[in-house]
Amino acid sequence: MAKTYYKTKVVGVGGQVASFLSAGKMLVMFDDSMVLPELRDISVLHSGNQINDIIKPGNIFKIVDTEFKVIKVGNDVQNNLKNLGHVVVKFDGGKGELLEGSIHVEDKPIPKIQVGDEISILEGVDESLKSKTAAVSNADSELGKAIIQILTSNGITIVANKNDADIVVDVK
Numbered sequence: 001m002a003k004t005y006y007k008t009k010v011v012g013v014g015g016q017v018a019s020f021l022s023a024g025k026m027l028v029m030f031d032d033s034m035v036l037p038e039l040r041d042i043s044v045l046h047s048g049n050q051i052n053d054i055i056k057p058g059n060i061f062k063i064v065d066t067e068f069k070v071i072k073v074g075n076d077v078q079n080n081l082k083n084l085g086h087v088v089v090k091f092d093g094g095k096g097e098l099l100e101g102s103i104h105v106e107d108k109p110i111p112k113i114q115v116g117d118e119i120s121i122l123e124g125v126d127e128s129l130k131s132k133t134a135a136v137s138n139a140d141s142e143l144g145k146a147i148i149q150i151l152t153s154n155g156i157t158i159v160a161n162k163n164d165a166d167i168v169v170d171v172k
Contacts, residue, residue, distance in 0.1 A: 002124070004121075005051070007050045012045035018112075026089070027089040028088050029085070058070060060121065076100040076101045088102040133159045133164060135164070143171050
């Protein structure tokens with residue numbers, strides 16, 4: 001199961017949120033207790049702003065059951081989320097300009113956001129490892145089993161023959 005880096009629950013959806021999502025592929029989020037009155041109409045309001053780790057490219061931004069790969073993360077995202085519950089998410093595939101408080105995710109259809117929805121950021125699997133194979137010597141040892149678990153949790157397929165492997169781990 002993927003580690004949860006960030007989690008919150010939607011408590012309000014401003015009247016202009018749908019327009020921002022359709023026209024600009026942009027989602028503005030604020031903790032309900034921190035948002036300025038003039039920004040409420042364009043924002044998804046949330047509570048339970050829970051940050052457990054540093055958000056980075058490769059993570060998964062999730063709205064209910066729809067997942068988006070995180071491509072770029074601005075330098076102020078962590079502080080803004082922690083202190084204000086604020087972030088701007090751009091669904092542009094990483095093509096737009098990266099602002100300090102924004103996260104860019106893959107460009108695909110965005111679900112309608114409703115009160116009660118959960119928004120989270122999860123640990124992602126390094127895509128560069130997904131197509132890799134590994135052979136582990138002494139795989140029945142405790143260390144061998146632990147190494148196999150780490151490799152498979154990162155998307156690597158274990159093979160029996162070291163000649164068929166991209167990576168060979170020699171456990172002594």
